[in-house]
Amino acid sequence: MSTVAKIWATLILIILLALIFLFIGSDLDFNYLIPKRLMRLATIVLGSICLAFSSIIFQTIVGNRILAPSIMGYEAVYLLWQVLLLFVMGTNGLMLLGVSGDFIVSIVLMLAYSWALHHWLFPRCKNDVYTLLLFGLVLTMVIGTITQFIQLRISPGEFSVFQGLSYTSFNRSQPETLSYGALAVATVLWVSRKTLPVLDVMALGREQSLSLGVNHPRYVKLYLALIAILVAVSTSLIGPTVFMGVFIANIAYALAGSNQHKVTLPIACAITIAIFLVAQIFVEHVFNYKTSVSILVNLVGGIYFLALTVRTRGFT
């Protein structure tokens, strides 16, 4: 199949899935059920775009295929910030800061974390992927511990607000968060629209891209900033996704049959949307809410990630 045909095929697949998702068992209830599902669909689409873009761009910058922002602790930092906010200011504080305030501060925080990773961790770990990975996993656990500790200190009402934030779900978004997210994503897409070929060059590595005339350090900074924004949006919309980013990026590389970002990025978005839609349809209609999207995603993504790491190390 040519790449164009592939993109069309995945597009049709998503539209079909979306229609199934919208109308299955709905009795065409346009007053309540369908608008609710439209919201969820919009959340899934927006969250998926963020997740796919952030994962693939991150992998290109770091130069390997088993790291993703979520594994490197971005989401843990976001959750820590949210619980700190609840602890210091309470639910009223959340109101006071408003959705937009929370959003902007989260993005600034993610930017700071990106900067710390770039200036402190990456130079120290040189190119040792597994050290980076181990560091990311343990850091996520430590930050998780601190988050849990603060959870103990907050009141039950605030606790339930936070509990809602700490797992993957498509039901939490409100029109306001959704519109902020859409705005941010549109900005990011607009900024990166012209620079997709630059990403292809950067995939060759730092020295190669410098000799090909790409201002590598400058673009790394730009992309880390974009990733920070995307992760903030995706975590606030659909919650932490853990191994999902690695999962979809690798499937996208395999399906695309090309390393050009103008091919891999749309295909990755499509795959993410499709997987989330299938997961949500399964949870709603097959498992009858006896399981959650978060658990399914963790299970499948985790097993895949384990297999991927074992395989890339020459399993006999």
Added chain:
Amino acid sequence: MMLRLSILFAMLCLASLMIGVKQIAWTELFSFSADTWLTLTASRIPRLIALVLTGVGLSVSGVILQHIVRNKFVEPATSGGLDAAKLGILVSLTMLPNASTSSKMIFALIFCFAASLLFILIISRIKFKSSVLIPVLGLMYGSVLSSIAEFYAYRHNILQSMQGWLLGDFSRVVQGHYELIYIVLPIIILAYIYAHRFTVLGMGEEMAASLGLGYAATAALGLMLVSVTVAASVITIGAIPFVGLVIPNLVALKYGENLSRTLPVVALGGACLLLICDIFGRLIIYPFEVPIGLTAGGVGGVIFLVLIMRGVR
């Protein structure tokens, strides 16, 4: 050196007996009032015993695992054993709702042993080993096991309670509810008796065979000791990650790897770490308590991060 550590240990034990919601003054201790003694025998002394046994057991099982796998970053939390034990308890709870502690123990033991064995088999087949790859795989393996547990728990509506009771917490330890942890005592003695064998095990399969050691049998014995310790500690106290990793590494940095010499240091170090974390957890939000799973997990995690960065440089 042992002397200094022993003094620290003795002081920590004393502090652990004194600190708590019910104040115990020095003078009261020797007046033998019934009230004070009830507090001591029903709560403080069981807690102290549980703390020491868990600390010693976890750090010793960390050492044993590290010698079996021949990787310094392996311990029950980074090889799937801890998560498998949780899964085992969960399965026993749903299959036998009136499960006694001993049947829970057996389930946890079997799961922990099987999962650790599987992990060792998987990594022994990987060609290009790097010292940080193994713990990475172990952590991922553990997270897969715990997401299976979550999947299972969610279906049975016990997810919330599971998250509660699987976090290491010594505040549940009172007379009559902790005695299972005594099983760690014979394990520690066995580990000490076989210490030199585990040292040889750490030199690799060929070396062990040429020194006349049955590799598979010794490894299986070690794994069994580890599984019993982990299962008993998860059931009575809950999960405490990283203790078995941090202490042996810190000791090895200072005193080398000869187990029969360093094992006592490792054991005391593990007990001291748990005592310190427990006292800290009891004081920081006094009169409430922070579960030890959080304090020890946090402290252990940070030291682990430092060790990783040291390993790089």
